[in-house]
Structures are given as structure tokens and as C-alpha cells.
Amino acid sequence: DSGVTQTPKHLITATGQRVTLRCSPRSGDLSVYWYQQSLDQGLQFLIQYYNGEERAKGNILERFSAQQFPDLHSELNLSSLELGDSALYFCASSLGPNTGELFFGEGSRLTVL
């Protein structure tokens, strides 16, 4: 158990809908990361937050947004969903903004029908 909690574990929705994925980092970790993993693309970095502020941005679509709240949990919002958004979405956390090791949650599996 990495100490990172993600909910929901599974989510099935329809195209055009909007979903929110939630992540609680390990106790004491200030930095949160979101990754997308699909079969054909591997693990793709989406975005990083550190202590509530956006720190780095990767290949995150404009339809996607995220934030980190004062209690350090984070949410990833996915809107106008398309079939291609079906993937595993992982949250990870680390102590600082540049700390080497990331600790990953179990992921949220999103299926868009």
C-alpha cells in the first residue's frame, strides 16, 4: 500500500459526460501528480501540483482540468468525454516538488461508452 488513495476505482460513463477523479496523497506529501495510462501510449504525465499551486504541465487536454485543495487532496476533472479518454488515471505524490520518488495510487479506470 503506497498510502495514496484514489476514488473511484472504476467509472463507466457516456461520451459527452463529465467526471471527477479524486486523490488523497500520502500523509506529509505536498506534491501531487496525475498520469494517464492507455494501452497504446503508456504512462503520460498530465499535471503536477505542489502545495496548492500548479507546478508543471504535460500533455493535458483543454477538456481536462485539475486542482489541489488546501487539505492537499487533488481532483482531476474530465469533461466532454470521448471514447479515446478511456484509460487508467493514476495519481502520485511526493514530499517535495523535486523529490525523486513518486508514490502511485491504485488508479481510476475510466471507460467511456
Added chain:
Amino acid sequence: EDQVTQSPEALRLQEGESSSLNCSYTVSGLRGLFWYRQDPGKGPEFLFTLYSAGEEKEKERLKATLTKKESFLHITAPKPEDSATYLCAFTYGGATNKLIFGTGTLLAVQP
């Protein structure tokens, strides 16, 4: 373009048959090279960080090494429980911790 390539894509070993996984990288200003293990349907689990050429780290049957262009994950006398996908990743440049992952090597160890 900064990138990392892992080989082989898949590897099947007999229990006890040692081997190595390769991670080749082209990165300007490498800050760290990381190895993770991922079991099916689970999140990646951190194994090692390497920061400079010549560095080595060991954990049980695994040993990671780093040169200026590649990293190896050596698996000595593997057991079936070592079966997983092994991912390498790197961070580079400025003040972020953005990990760029390779596509992984799927290792299967047969008893």
C-alpha cells in the same frame, strides 16, 4: 527530442535464469533515472533512483546501473513473483519533477 526507449518489450525467463533489461535515453540535462515495477491493474511501485554515470543500486534480486546513455536492470536468479512490467523514467532540466516514462518491459518468470 528527449526520450527513453526500453528493450526488450517482453521477456520470458525460467526461474533462476538471470538477465538484464535495458533503458536507453537521450536527454539534455538528465537529473535522475528511475526504475519502477508495475503489476497488472496496479500503480507503479518505485524501485530505484540513479543520478550519475557509474552509480549502482541493489535490492534483493535486482540491481540497477547507469551509464551516460543507458541504464540496466539486472535480475539475478529471478522467481515467479518477479513477473511484472518494469518501467524506467527520467527527470530533466529545471525545477519540476515531471517523470517521463518508457513503455516498459513485460517480464514473465516461469517456475
